Structures are given as C-alpha cells and as structure tokens.
Amino acid sequence: MGKDKEVMASNAAVAEHHHVAPGDPPHIHHMDSSTAYGAAKLGMWLFLATEVLLFAVMFCSFAVMRYYHLSEFHDASNHLNLPLGALNTAVLLFSSYTAAVAVTKAQKGDNKGVVRNFSISFACGLIFLVIKTIEYTGKAEHGMFPFVWNEHFYEYKNFLGIYYCMTGLHALHVIIGMIVMYIYGIRPAMNNRYSGRYYTPVELGALYWHLVDLIWIYLFPLLYLVG
Amino acid sequence: MSHANHHSHDEVGHIVPESLFLKVLIALLVLTVVTVLAAQVDLGKWNIVGALLIATVKASLVIYFFMHGKYENRIIWTYILIPFVLLAIMIGGVFTDDPFRSKPVPLQVTQQP
Amino acid sequence: MAAHSASTTAGHEELNYLNWKTGLWSWLSSTDHKRICFLYLYAIMIFFVLGGIAALIMRTELATAGPTIPSIVKDSHTYNVFFTMHGVFMIFLFVVPGIPATLGNFLIPLMIGAKDVAFPRLNLFSWYLYVFGALIGAIAMMNPVDTGWTFYAPYSTTTDTNVSLMVFAAFVLGFSSILTGLNFIVTIHQLRAPGLTWMRLPVFIWASYATAIIQTVATPVVGMTLLLVIAERVFGAGIFDPTKGGDPVLMEHLFWFYSHPVVYIMVLPAFGVVGEIIPVFSRKPLFGYQMVVLSSIAIAAVGFIVWAHHMFVAGISDFSAKFFSIVTFLVAVPTAIKVFNWVSTMYKGSISFKTPMLYAMGFVFLFMVAGTTGIYLAMLGVDVYYHDTYFVVAHFHYTIQGGAVIGLIAALHMWFPKMSGKMYSETVSKTAFAVLFIGFNLTFIPQFILGMDGMPRRYYDYPVQYQTLHTLSTIGAFMNGFGYMLALLNLAWTAKFGKVKAPRNPYNSKGLEWQTASPPPHENFDTVPVVTEDPYNYGVPRHA
Numbered sequence: 081m082g083k084d085k086e087v088m089a090s091n092a093a094v095a096e097h098h099h100v101a102p103g104d105p106p107h108i109h110h111m112d113s114s115t116a117y118g119a120a121k122l123g124m125w126l127f128l129a130t131e132v133l134l135f136a137v138m139f140c141s142f143a144v145m146r147y148y149h150l151s152e153f154h155d156a157s158n159h160l161n162l163p164l165g166a167l168n169t170a171v172l173l174f175s176s177y178t179a180a181v182a183v184t185k186a187q188k189g190d191n192k193g194v195v196r197n198f199s200i201s202f203a204c205g206l207i208f209l210v211i212k213t214i215e216y217t218g219k220a221e222h223g224m225f226p227f228v229w230n231e232h233f234y235e236y237k238n239f240l241g242i243y244y245c246m247t248g249l250h251a252l253h254v255i256i257g258m259i260v261m262y263i264y265g266i267r268p269a270m271n272n273r274y275s276g277r278y279y280t281p282v283e284l285g286a287l288y289w290h291l292v293d294l295i296w297i298y299l300f301p302l303l304y305l306v307g
Numbered sequence: 308m309s310h311a312n313h314h315s316h317d318e319v320g321h322i323v324p325e326s327l328f329l330k331v332l333i334a335l336l337v338l339t340v341v342t343v344l345a346a347q348v349d350l351g352k353w354n355i356v357g358a359l360l361i362a363t364v365k366a367s368l369v370i371y372f373f374m375h376g377k378y379e380n381r382i383i384w385t386y387i388l389i390p391f392v393l394l395a396i397m398i399g400g401v402f403t404d405d406p407f408r409s410k411p412v413p414l415q416v417t418q419q420p
Numbered sequence: 421m422a423a424h425s426a427s428t429t430a431g432h433e434e435l436n437y438l439n440w441k442t443g444l445w446s447w448l449s450s451t452d453h454k455r456i457c458f459l460y461l462y463a464i465m466i467f468f469v470l471g472g473i474a475a476l477i478m479r480t481e482l483a484t485a486g487p488t489i490p491s492i493v494k495d496s497h498t499y500n501v502f503f504t505m506h507g508v509f510m511i512f513l514f515v516v517p518g519i520p521a522t523l524g525n526f527l528i529p530l531m532i533g534a535k536d537v538a539f540p541r542l543n544l545f546s547w548y549l550y551v552f553g554a555l556i557g558a559i560a561m562m563n564p565v566d567t568g569w570t571f572y573a574p575y576s577t578t579t580d581t582n583v584s585l586m587v588f589a590a591f592v593l594g595f596s597s598i599l600t601g602l603n604f605i606v607t608i609h610q611l612r613a614p615g616l617t618w619m620r621l622p623v624f625i626w627a628s629y630a631t632a633i634i635q636t637v638a639t640p641v642v643g644m645t646l647l648l649v650i651a652e653r654v655f656g657a658g659i660f661d662p663t664k665g666g667d668p669v670l671m672e673h674l675f676w677f678y679s680h681p682v683v684y685i686m687v688l689p690a691f692g693v694v695g696e697i698i699p700v701f702s703r704k705p706l707f708g709y710q711m712v713v714l715s716s717i718a719i720a721a722v723g724f725i726v727w728a729h730h731m732f733v734a735g736i737s738d739f740s741a742k743f744f745s746i747v748t749f750l751v752a753v754p755t756a757i758k759v760f761n762w763v764s765t766m767y768k769g770s771i772s773f774k775t776p777m778l779y780a781m782g783f784v785f786l787f788m789v790a791g792t793t794g795i796y797l798a799m800l801g802v803d804v805y806y807h808d809t810y811f812v813v814a815h816f817h818y819t820i821q822g823g824a825v826i827g828l829i830a831a832l833h834m835w836f837p838k839m840s841g842k843m844y845s846e847t848v849s850k851t852a853f854a855v856l857f858i859g860f861n862l863t864f865i866p867q868f869i870l871g872m873d874g875m876p877r878r879y880y881d882y883p884v885q886y887q888t889l890h891t892l893s894t895i896g897a898f899m900n901g902f903g904y905m906l907a908l909l910n911l912a913w914t915a916k917f918g919k920v921k922a923p924r925n926p927y928n929s930k931g932l933e934w935q936t937a938s939p940p941p942h943e944n945f946d947t948v949p950v951v952t953e954d955p956y957n958y959g960v961p962r963h964a
Contacts, residue, residue: 111538119538126606166343403740
C-alpha cells in the first residue's frame, strides 16, 4: 500500500527528533543497536585490514631492496638513532595499553576514565611525533633527507628512500589516530556519552590506535635493528 | 533480530580487566628489550628471522588482548589473517623472481658483414 | 524464494524511491542505496562515452596505414595519450565501479531483504570520492599522461607529464572502490533477512561478496604502489629506478598484484548477473548452485596468485614464469565450471529469448572465447610471441567488454523494470543487441588475426600489409559503439518518456527484489521478508 506523503514526512520528523540519552546507542533506522555494533566492528576490522595491506607493499619493497643492497642496508641502519627508536617503541606500546584501558573504562561507564586514558595515548602520540621530528631534522642536517640529499650519503638512497616512505606514512597514521581518539573518544566522553550499553566509537578508535602500534612493532626491528 | 546472523557478544562486550592489560604491556616491553639485545649478536641471516618472530609474538599479544581478538568470531579472524596471507603471497611471488634471475650476459659484439 | 512481504497495490501516484523526494539536492545528499546506484550510473556512463570516443579516435587513425586523421592524432605521443585515456577511463572510471557500484548498490539490500546497506553515509561518501578522483584526473589532463594505464616505471617515474596527479586520481578512485567493497561485505554478513542462510543467497550476492573481498583487500596494494611512484617522482626514492639501484620489475609485480584480481572485480559480478538471468528465462533451477558458489570464491582466491602472467617477457626469472604459468591454467577451471553450470541450467529448460537472456547467452559465448584465448596466453612459449601484440588486446576486450560490460548491459535490461517501473521496447533492445554483438566480434576477431600476424599493440602506425584487418576492425568498432548507444539511449528514453508500466514481477522471478513494488518504495519492503525456500525453485513442485 502506498504510504501517504504526510505520514512518511511525520515518520521522518519523529526519527529526527528521537532523543538520545547519554549512554544510549544512536538511533539507526535500518538496524537495531546489536546489529549496528557488530557491523561497526566488522567494518573497522576490514578497514584495518586495508591499512595493513597498504603497508604490506612497503614491507615487500623493503624485502626486495634489502635483497639487492644488503650491506648498504646494514650500514644505513647504523646511522639511525637506535635509542630514540627504542624509546618511540616503548611510548607506542604504553599508549596502546592506555587505549585498551580506555575501552574497559567505557564499558564500565567511566567516561572520565575514557578521557584520561585516551588523553594519555594522545600525549604519547605527540611525544612519538616530536621524537620523529628530532630524528628527521638530525638526518637533514647530515644531508640524509629528501631534497637535501648529500652526495656523501647518496649511497644510502635505497634504504633511506624506503625508510622515509614507511616512517612517513606511519607518522601520518599516528596523526590520524590522534585525531580519531579526540573526536570519537575524548570529546564525547567529556559529555558523558558512553556507557556499558554504548561505547562503540571508543572501541573503534582504540582499534585504529592499536594498528598504529602494530605497524611500528614491525617497522622498528626491520629498520633500526636488522637493517 | 534474525537467527540467520550469528554474531556473538554484541550488546555488551566481554570486559577485559585492566590488570591483564598491564601484564601484556610488561610482556611487550620485555620482548622489546629482548629484540634489541638479540640484534647486538651477529647471527647472520637468522637475525632477521628472530627479529620477525619476536615482532610477531608482540603483534599477536596486541591483537589477541589489547584488540580483544581473543573474543572475536571466525569472520573477524578471517579478515585479520587475510592481509598477512596476502603479504606472504606477495613476498613469496616476488621472490620466485628476483633470486632466480640469470646474471646478465655481456653483449658479444659480432663482426659487421 | 517465498517471502511474506506485502506488495504494493496499483494506485495513482504511489510513493517510491524515485518520487518521494525531488530536486537535485535530494539526490546528491541521498544515502538511499537505490539513488546512489543512479549517481554512479550517470557518472560511469559519462566515462564510458569518453573512453569510447578515445577508442573510436584510435580506431579511426588505425583504419589506414600512415596518418589517417593527422589533425587529431598528430604524432605517436598524441596516440599514446589516447590509449592511456581510453584505458584509465574505461578501467578506473567505468568497469571497476561498473556493476558493483550500480546494480550491486541497487540490488544487494533488496536481494537480502534489508532496508539499506550497512553504512549508507559511507556509501554516499564513496560516490563523492569517485567524483573527486574523476576531477583530479580531469585536472591531470592539462598535461596528459602517455604512459598507458599501467604506469610502468621507470618511464612513469621520470617522464614530465602529469603522472603524479593522474596516479593520485587513481588512488582516490581506489579508495572509493575499497569503501564500497567494505560496505558490501558488512551488509551481506549483518543484514540478511530472517531465514536467509548463506546457502540460500542468490548467486549475484555470492558474486558480489567475492568481488567485495577483492575490492577491499587488493585495491590498497595498487594504491600504495601508485603512492610510491609519486614518492619516486617527487623525492627520488630509488625503489623502482634502476639507475638508483631500484627494480622496475618490482613496480610491475606490485602493480599486477592488484591489477590481475581487478579483472575479477570486473567480471565476477557479471557472472552473478548471468547466474540470475539464465534460471529465470529457462524456468529451471540453477544447475549446481553449490559449485557456482564455490567457484566464485575459488576464482577470487586463485586470482591472487597469478599476477606475473602479465610479466612473462618483462625479465622475470624462468622459475617464476613457470610457476605463474601453471597457476594461471588453474584459475581457468572454476570459470569453466560456471560455464557448464549455466549451459546445464538451460538444457531442457523452457527458454524465453527476452533481451536479458540474449545478453546472458551472448556473454557465455564471448567469455568462452575470452577464456580459451587466455589459455593460449598462459602458455609460456606462445606468450613470448603473443605478448604485447593485438592478440592480447583482443583477449582482454573479450573478457572485459564481452564479459563485464555485456554483463552490465544485461543487468540494466534485466532490472530496468524494477528500477524505473517501466518496460522498454523489446524490438529496439534486441536490435541494439544484434548490432552490438556483431560489431564487437567484427572489431576483435580481426585483432586476434592481427596479433597472430605480429601486429604490436599501442602502435599508432603499421606496415600496409596489415591494413585490411585494421579497416575491418574499425568498421566493427563503430558498429559496436552504435549498438551500445542504441541500447543505452533506449533505456534512458524509456525511463524518462516510456508509457508502459512495469508489473511488480514481469519475468516471474523468485528473487526477493521482485517481491516488492516496481519501483520499490524508499524503505524497500513494507514488512521485513522471511525466507523459507532455496532461491531458484523454478518449475519445482512446492514441498511441504
């Protein structure tokens, strides 16, 4: 039976004015909240899979370049700042821990805990980026950076090329992860948005942040240790 | 909703205690120290194998505990594993090529007729 | 399959997804999967026409030896730009979005009894990404690229046309494809109607699911590869450039790692379409449903391990070439299984030769030619001779055009009554099909022979001995183009001005999408359907 235009319009109006209390899942017109949660989670894991595949290309290129230029890779890797790299590893691991804790806090309805823990992860992201900047500027001073390549270090081009592509794209993902944690975690939690019934954005934001950590778990040994 | 959809743990997820996360973090930090120390020893080509193995253990801990992988269903696990399988195929396929290329043969210049 | 949803009774000015909200902005801001189908359809058709014009310009130049239209195709560089445009437009902007972004969007929720896809706003965002990618590509045309759609290094990393912009456009388009695939995977997992178990899904859904997996996991690989091309151009990363110790063949490996699976993105949905059309117009259940399902998944999976058959003469090792040759033979097997299933479905069926069925049957024939000639190319010794000749060009046009594009046109004719609520003229559509089919074969059979005679591809001129075949091919190309225009204009005209209203289920199909009104209401179903039967019980007595 064809619905009357007025009835449909008023149904739409009701949906728009559907009041969402703090801690309630949002109203989605074609899925119940349980299906929506499962869909969101599967969607985020699929997206993480695509991110892994993005980096997979660079891991493969790394493998090939290393195969052809093994001694160059060993030498070039020694020019990387191992203590700073290791510190960055610890920073990201710790931030991953606080992100996981944030999810548990959200599940318990502890919005302040969400704000606190995601903020720590956010701060760790900042520290990571600062350390990375220190490393990059140090390289640039020695002529080991794109656009200011120094003939002395041209021989390390293959390693450094892939190094900057991998760490550069990773740093971009750190920035994105920080933004996501702020917009979908910290800000809503400051308004008491989350509860045991609804914490999906916190979980998804944390998943994305863990991915950032995961990639670094592989980048660090390959670039800084093994070379 | 529908019984055709077999999603589990959807409404309220399994709440993982923070103490477990702390234990995982300590394990991860220890493994980081191990991998740095192992890299100081020259094991030739086994260095990279060892480094990747330790990294994989760390990654598995992050996925299994931090990312709640322990509680996820087969569908999500399939999509967790697919990228790693594809990476293996990618590297495997490329390495059927590069190590097996014949060395370039110097050009023999023949006499002009 | 039986469903218990109420059907729309005939009335004047019923509300449906087309008319319940009007105005351009209501379309551009709509998250309704049925409207998004049309947003994509209009967009991809623009590039089908543009890519087709590029092809006709190429074919006109090639109609005679020596310069034919020197005012347009001034030199070899211009010709190279045209074949690059043709490839980029047709592949990234037409066939890859192709059936999934249009018919996939329209049909998937309807076929599974859902109100929309899992992430409707993401769906609309995917379309805007497509438009954004197209715009970047348009800007790149200011200094048009002549590398071919394959962007091989080191030419692409060193030449001074707008390569970076063009490959960045492809990157953005890739993300549109990834997000669509992701959306469809989640939709099919989460939003199936009660009773709709996996093995009761229509094969179009299985095909779309396999396609969506490839879209989601393969596309990031080419995305990153193209970003690395940009990195190499912008700051000389030295990964693909041999003068810097890089490996140009690595670029080909990474490029084809996606670009082989992408052909399955193009053709798997067409397999699904054909699998839907043939049972309906044979009044018989699909033969071997389980094998059709398994073969869809097998094609997607095996399709990931054959990529280097595009590289047999690129300098890869003998060992590599042998490995990839053997697995390429493997991937033909599940496709052949499908052909047996379709033909067996028709056997002893009660066949009705309506336009969708003609296209489906045409597809089976054309794809058999495609697949068989693919086997020739999989043979190493043969490929050494045929690679980069017109034989390959003919082969991939039979697969992509004879397969994916025919599948799209077939689907548009099959579901036109559902999408528009009108019936088109069978006379016009059948005439268009005949013109198109004859034109297509006239274009490409000469090209198989040209290839066997040694005519290289991507050449803007040739010795006069090849001229007859080239002229025939050009005539065919114009017929082909005319056939498409006739078919598509017929549908477009009917949608706008047609008078014959479509019944709810004109072909008596058992699909869920046919149990709701033609066109469907905005919310798809008045009540949630419940599924109790297998999908293709045509001519099968009801069992209790």
